[in-house]
Amino acid sequence: METVRHREPVVTDHEEFRRQVRAWLAGNVPAGDLPDPDTDDGFGAHRDWERRLYDAGYSGISWPTEYGGRGGDVLHEAIFAEEYELAGAPVRITRPAQRFLGPTLIRYGSAEQRRRWLPGMLRADHIWCQGFSEPDAGSDLAGVRTRARWDGDRFVVDGQKTWTTYGRFGDRMFTLARTGEPGGRHRGLSCLVIDMRGAGVRVRPVRQAHGQTGFAEVFFDSVAVPAGNLVGPRDEGWDVAMTLLSFERGPDAGAPVRTRRRLDALVGDIVEAGGSPGTVRDLGDLYARLSAFQAYTCRRVGARLAGEPVGAESSLVKLFAARLDADIVQLGVELFGDERLAERAPEFLDYWHSRAGSIYGGTAEIQRNVVADRILGLPRC
Amino acid sequence: MLTAEQVRLRAPSAEQRELAASAAGMFFRPDRDERVDAGPEGDFDRGRWTELAGTGLLGAAVPEGAGGLGLSVPDLVVLTEQAGRALLPGPVVETSWIAAPALAALGQEWAPALAATLHGDRVAAAVDATLRGPDLDVASYVVVPADGSDLLCAADRLGATLRVSTQDRLERSFRIARGPDGGGSAAQPLPLTDGLRVLDRGRLGAAAYLVGVAGGLLEQSISYARLREQFGRPIGAFQAVRHRLADSYVELEFARSAVWGAACDVAEGDPAAPVAITCASVAARRAFAEADRHCLQTHGGIGFTWEHPLHVWLKRGATFAARYGLRRDLETELGERLLARTGQQPRGRPPRPHI
Numbered sequence A: 001m002e003t004v005r006h007r008e009p010v011v012t013d014h015e016e017f018r019r020q021v022r023a024w025l026a027g028n029v030p031a032g033d034l035p036d037p038d039t040d041d042g043f044g045a046h047r048d049w050e051r052r053l054y055d056a057g058y059s060g061i062s063w064p065t066e067y068g069g070r071g072g073d074v075l076h077e078a079i080f081a082e083e084y085e086l087a088g089a090p091v092r093i094t095r096p097a098q099r100f101l102g103p104t105l106i107r108y109g110s111a112e113q114r115r116r117w118l119p120g121m122l123r124a125d126h127i128w129c130q131g132f133s134e135p136d137a138g139s140d141l142a143g144v145r146t147r148a149r150w151d152g153d154r155f156v157v158d159g160q161k162t163w164t165t166y167g168r169f170g171d172r173m174f175t176l177a178r179t180g181e182p183g184g185r186h187r188g189l190s191c192l193v194i195d196m197r198g199a200g201v202r203v204r205p206v207r208q209a210h211g212q213t214g215f216a217e218v219f220f221d222s223v224a225v226p227a228g229n230l231v232g233p234r235d236e237g238w239d240v241a242m243t244l245l246s247f248e249r250g251p252d253a254g255a256p257v258r259t260r261r262r263l264d265a266l267v268g269d270i271v272e273a274g275g276s277p278g279t280v281r282d283l284g285d286l287y288a289r290l291s292a293f294q295a296y297t298c299r300r301v302g303a304r305l306a307g308e309p310v311g312a313e314s315s316l317v318k319l320f321a322a323r324l325d326a327d328i329v330q331l332g333v334e335l336f337g338d339e340r341l342a343e344r345a346p347e348f349l350d351y352w353h354s355r356a357g358s359i360y361g362g363t364a365e366i367q368r369n370v371v372a373d374r375i376l377g378l379p380r381c
Numbered sequence B: 001m002l003t004a005e006q007v008r009l010r011a012p013s014a015e016q017r018e019l020a021a022s023a024a025g026m027f028f029r030p031d032r033d034e035r036v037d038a039g040p041e042g043d044f045d046r047g048r049w050t051e052l053a054g055t056g057l058l059g060a061a062v063p064e065g066a067g068g069l070g071l072s073v074p075d076l077v078v079l080t081e082q083a084g085r086a087l088l089p090g091p092v093v094e095t096s097w098i099a100a101p102a103l104a105a106l107g108q109e110w111a112p113a114l115a116a117t118l119h120g121d122r123v124a125a126a127v128d129a130t131l132r133g134p135d136l137d138v139a140s141y142v143v144v145p146a147d148g149s150d151l152l153c154a155a156d157r158l159g160a161t162l163r164v165s166t167q168d169r170l171e172r173s174f175r176i177a178r179g180p181d182g183g184g185s186a187a188q189p190l191p192l193t194d195g196l197r198v199l200d201r202g203r204l205g206a207a208a209y210l211v212g213v214a215g216g217l218l219e220q221s222i223s224y225a226r227l228r229e230q231f232g233r234p235i236g237a238f239q240a241v242r243h244r245l246a247d248s249y250v251e252l253e254f255a256r257s258a259v260w261g262a263a264c265d266v267a268e269g270d271p272a273a274p275v276a277i278t279c280a281s282v283a284a285r286r287a288f289a290e291a292d293r294h295c296l297q298t299h300g301g302i303g304f305t306w307e308h309p310l311h312v313w314l315k316r317g318a319t320f321a322a323r324y325g326l327r328r329d330l331e332t333e334l335g336e337r338l339l340a341r342t343g344q345q346p347r348g349r350p351p352r353p354h355i
């Protein structure tokens, strides 16, 4: 088992922390882009970058120090996310781990599991994936069929996951599988950590609409999973999964910065093209929405700092931000036509990714259902 | 940029939640249903106005030494939102946000005028850039935005010359009319209050009120969707209805945050606060537009009747969405600002996708 020294906690003073982060990023963010993370070399370069972040103490900022984190609070994490995006630093391949897989393990994992997994997650020694969706269980997650049969001293897993982000490079999967009766819906599900490099696991990369292999299909054929890889209570994985999803959808202080960069880049193009009188109002509308997004994020970070749990509100930000981002990229296409969608254009990947915002992490329709059920208290359909 | 102080300040405190709850209790008067637009056609309801003065709302932002409650701008947002939710009539935004702080800023000489205003004995109002404002025929003081400095007009004789007619406005019980342009001789130049011009204060106050109206609309629609049954179940179980209401709620929460954030900017003395106010005004208009559309639809035929209060909310919202700037003008202003700002920066690139 790996052991880590306790790490030095972050400086308590938030503004001092911001100064440190800013200075470090200014001296360390690679000047050009790292190679494309969709290639083996590029992914390796991103792994190295993660390692540098970890060594400098900028990984798991709000995680406990005994697991390799820095013991900061929600605001430290938010400040780092803001500065990171402002600096235009590389894509983080540990994003699922940092934002939701790790926090879920911190909440539900045993002390032994946390020690075993968290440090490797932060150092990017192991790339972690989220294995929820299946071919027949997307929005209807309770329809998960991947079966984990108890075999006396271990689980034996058979089934298939799909749309697994980073699946092609994945080492560990946080999996939702059925341990109870088939067709048992929300009951009889469990969360298991599966070694994706182990026997019986096959990964088939899947090309996305833009041509890159952002996700993969993952097949399990009698995969043995030790009892110690069960996270949370057996047969009660649904609650664990819901907590995970609320972390996934929750406020991300880096997101409004990204949206601002997206909007600023578009406005820069418009200015360069000599303006576009017909779009002034559209831009004003987008600006107002960005400002509301910033204000909302600030309020949510404050609420989290005051100890409020992440709950169904996380669906609100998902809905608002996905629509705003899609509207920004759509305006780009309306103004600049199909050239905007050419593979070499800097907007190309952003355009497609922005459009996926209303699908991944639960579709917009599902988020509306969550708001209707859990916040508005409307009768269930 | 998120700072510790900002983040703490901007998570509404327990006291502010209490303030909202107690304001809601004070503003709702079951015996005086504000939600009925059948009230006196043309007359100003002095009794109700004196009652409202008694809640302290009119002088909420006036220093305690001058007879007010001495509340902060964010606190005033909390109160004003509840005022909108309760559809309070009359120049509540104009008095509490603009005229009362203006009278207080003018000093001792105007202390009697301020006292009479806070007691509800005299009415103080304001007009926006269109020179329209509520209850101008009964106002003793009217604040007028102007080039250079904004003006306070003693307007005692206005009533004689002003014709306030139900034919000139959307809603009978909200008595909007066209008023003075400040050109008269009795005009008094006004200093900034909290660093803001009159139009900015009105914009922020009206945005808070509008968020309250939108919130009230949504609350009623949720209740209705729970009760009304068709096809053997509550209509709130139909996804088409649920999703309309969820979308309205999203816009509402973001508008509420924007208004709140702008108020905090003002409280912190941020020089960019007027821009945040304009953004918040647009967000509030978006939230109302969404609620306006979806809440009427959710009510079906009953929402289209005079007896049902819904139309009063829709009208009040439409009135406030047009106060202190129309959405298209505010958006244009923001768009131009964005173009000017970006024109001075090196050309950026969109962010790289996470996955």
Ligand SMILES: Cc1cc2nc3c(=O)[nH]c(=O)nc-3n(C[C@H](O)[C@H](O)[C@H](O)COP(=O)(O)OP(=O)(O)OC[C@H]3O[C@@H](n4cnc5c(N)ncnc54)[C@H](O)[C@@H]3O)c2cc1C
Pocket (backbone or CB within 6 Å): A129, A130, A131, A132, A133, A135, A137, A138, A139, A140, A162, A163, A164, A165, A166, A214, A215, A356, A359, A360, A361, A362, A363, A364, A365, A366, B239, B355
């Ligand atoms: C870029 C990307 C990355 C992803 N990464 C991951 C990952 O790492 N791990 C993972 O587990 N999953 C991942 N996903 C999968 C994602 O969570 C699912 O695609 C999503 O939950 C929808 O499921 P589905 O694709 O099966 O669509 P479906 O559920 O079949 O939905 C199809 C359409 O029907 C609508 N619909 C379905 N049910 C309802 C309903 N009850 N009411 C109204 N409308 C409904 C949906 O809203 C949608 O519009 C990723 C997806 C994308 C696009």
